Amino acid sequence: MNAQLLNPFARDTPERVESTLDNAYANCLAYSSKKGLFPGSYLAVGRTDGFVTVWDVETRNVLRWFGGHVKTVTSVSWSPYNRYLATSSLDWNVHILDLAQGRIVRSLRFDAPVVQVLFAPDTSCRMVVLLDSREAVLVSVSTNEPTRVPLAVSGNATAACFTPSGTHLFLGTNKGCVIILDAVSGTVQGEPVPIGGSSVRQLAFDASGRHLGANLNDRTLRTFSVSETRGEPTPYALTQRFKFQDLVGRTPWSGISFSADSEYVMGGAAQDTGHHIYLWDRDAGVLVKILEGPREPLISAQWHPVQPQIASIAASGDIYLWKTKWTEIWSAYAPGFEELEENVEYEEPEDEFDLVGAHCLLQEDENELSRKKQDEEEAIVNVFSTGPASDAWVLRSMQPYVPPTRRSIWAPRLGGDTEDVSMEDDDDQFTFFLAPLLEPADASERNV
Secondary structure, three states, rough: HHHHHEOOOOOOOOOOOEEOOOOEEEEEEEOOOOOOOOOEEEEEEEEEOEEEEEOOOOOEEEEEOOOOOOEEEEEEOOOOOEEEEEEEEEOOOEEEEEEOOOOEEEEEEEEOOOOEEEEEEOOOOOEEEEEEEEEEEEEOOOOOOOOEEEEEOOOOEEEEEEOOOOOEEEEEEEEOEEEEEEEOOEOOOOOOOOOOOOOEEEEEEEEOOOEEEEOOOOOEEEEEEEOOOOOOOOOOOEEEEEEEEEOOOEEEEEEEEEEEOOOOOEEEOOOOOOOEEEEOOOOOOOOEEEEOOOOOEEEEEOOOOOOOEEEEEOOOOOOEEEEEOOOOOOOOOOOOOOOOOOOOOOOOOOOOOOOOOHHHHHHHHHHHHHHHHHHHHHHHOOOOOOOOOOOHHHHHHHHOOOOOOEEEOOOOOOEEEEEEEEEEEEEEOOOOOOOOOOOOOOOHOOOO
16 A cells, blocks of 8 residues: 555554455464564464464465374464474474475473474574473574573463563563563572562563563453663563553453554453453553454454554454454545535536647647657667676676575574584575475375
C-alpha cells in the first residue's frame, strides 16, 4: 500500500480479525525473527499431532511441513537470521530444522518432557531448554557433540528469556523470582530478584531490552524497567512500573508481549467464554483497547516483530490474525481532490474539454515530439565510444552471480561430514527462499 495514502495519526494497534488459518491444529506459534531477510513474513506453528508447519503470512499458504515428533509440540523458536527452527515436544525431544535443506539436522533427547526451547538472539549455536521437571539446560551445538550445561536453578525454573543482546539469560522460578545468568557459561550473576509472590509463567523483553514483561500465576501481568548496574554483583536492576489485572473477572493470562515500537503491552485473556486480547499503554499504564474475537478460549498470542499485527491461537487449534484497518487518504494525490461518501451523478458541460485557441499549438507540439522520437530511433549508437570491452570483462559478465558467504561465530555447519566443524555463518536467508510446498515431508524424515 502507498505510504502517502495512510493516515499518519491513525493508531498503530490491531483492530479486528483480518483472516483465519483454519485446520491449523496449533498449540504454539512464533513469527520469524526481526533480524532475518523477511522479518515476520513467516509463521512457525507447532501442532497437536506432532507436526510443524511454516506459513506465509501474506498468502496464507503452507510453505513447509516437518515431522519427527510423536506428541504435541510445545514450543517453536527461530534462529537469529531465520535459517534454523528449533522445536520441542512432550516426547522428550528437541529438533533443529534446517529450512534451506528442508530436513532435521540435529536431534536432542532429554530426561523429561520439554516445555520450551529458545534460541539465543545473537547466535544459532546456543539455546536454552526447559523441562517439565522444572529443570533448565543450556545447550551449545558449536561442535559435533552438543554440550549441555545444567543450570543451577534446577527444580525451580518455570520460564526463560534471553536479553536482546544475548549476553544474559533471565530465568523465572516457581517462587516468583528472576535469576540472571551468563548466557555463555550459565553461571548465576548476583542474587535472585523477587518480582511477585507466585510462580512465573512467562517472561518477555521488548526490542530495546529496556523493558521486561512477566506473566505470573496470580493472574497479573507486570512490566519492569531494566537498567544495567556497574560494579554490582547483579548486572541488571528491575524496577516495577505497572501491574495489570482484571479485578472483576479475575482473568488468567495466556500470553504477554510488546509491540514492535514498545509502545504497547499485549495480554491474551484465557477466558472460557471469549477470545479477548487486552492492549495497554506501556508508559501510562492505561487500558487502550480490548480486542474481542470469537467465542472460544485463547491459548496463546504473539505480536508481530515489525507490524501492528497479532497472531492468536484458539482452543480449536485455529489461528486468528489481527490487523489494523488502514484509512486511505486519497486527497494526497491532489490538494483539490474531493472524497465522496457515495456515488454522485456528474453532468459534463458541453465546453469542458473543448480546446479553444490552443488547438494549433497543441498540434505543433505533437509534431515536434514525434520528430524528435524518430530522430532518436534512427540515430547510430557507437558501442565502442569508450573503447572496446576487454575479454576479461566479457567473461566476468557471463559468470553466474554467487552471493558472498560471511564467516563469523554465528552458526556451525550442521550435518554433512562429521569432521567439518568450520564456523560458517550460514544462518541467513540470502542464499535460499521458502517456496510453497503443500505436501508433507517424506516418511523417512518423519521417523528421524
